[in-house]
Amino acid sequence: MSQQDAAAVLALSERLLVASHKGQADNVVQLINKGAKVAVTKYGRTPLHLAAYKGHIEVVRILLKAGCDLDIEDDTI
Template sequence: MSQQDAVAALSERLLIAAYKGQAENVVQLINKGAKVAVTKHGRTPLHLAANKGHLAVVQILLKAGCDLDVQDDGDQTALHRAAVVGNTEVISALTQEGCALDRQDKDGNTALHEASWHGFSQSVKLLVKAGANVLAKNKAGNTALHLACQNSHSQSTRVLLLGGSRADLKNNVGEQHWLLSCSLCPSP
């Protein structure tokens, strides 16, 4: 086996270890020379560990110098992947390391949009406190507040309003936050 093949094999094993949360294996593989490989969807070990909530692995990868802001094929970062599942510990670790808070994916969504859409109010709170832009709009013109209201996530809505979001903003089809909220309420 050539040196290049050996490194490729180690790198593939690093992806698997990160996905499974095998912190000790991750350390060993990095020490043996594993390089950052990507999945067929462009996800790095950091994306995988962040999405699975493997905080210890995330911390090891950050200490090893993994790029915080690498985007996958959908233009999502590790922060997006943590926000999609509401993992506050990983979100906190990534924001403390200085990741880009307002990086947009292929649909224009930031991590704050993702956390708001899914109703993870503690994640929303962390992102707002870290300085995420509460007025950022995705490609449909929706702010995080639009998405929280659309899905009846009252706690996330409250956090966003207290964090400076504006209820008067319209999306690309002219909908305002309060209209989205009212459209979900049952008629009397």
């Protein structure tokens, strides 16, 4: 993967974190389909952590179906 491709995936993954936090299920699906990584972390939290914390059940289901890692721990607690 080129450096430019890696940067694009990282940007998608950052957007996935935001969409998961906001409960934007349609955006989450689109970002995953474009290649966003469901295991990306920021400040020790994954998209699954953020969606679950905010109570966005539909987003949690989408992330689980996409194969997110259930063993990644939240580093902030």
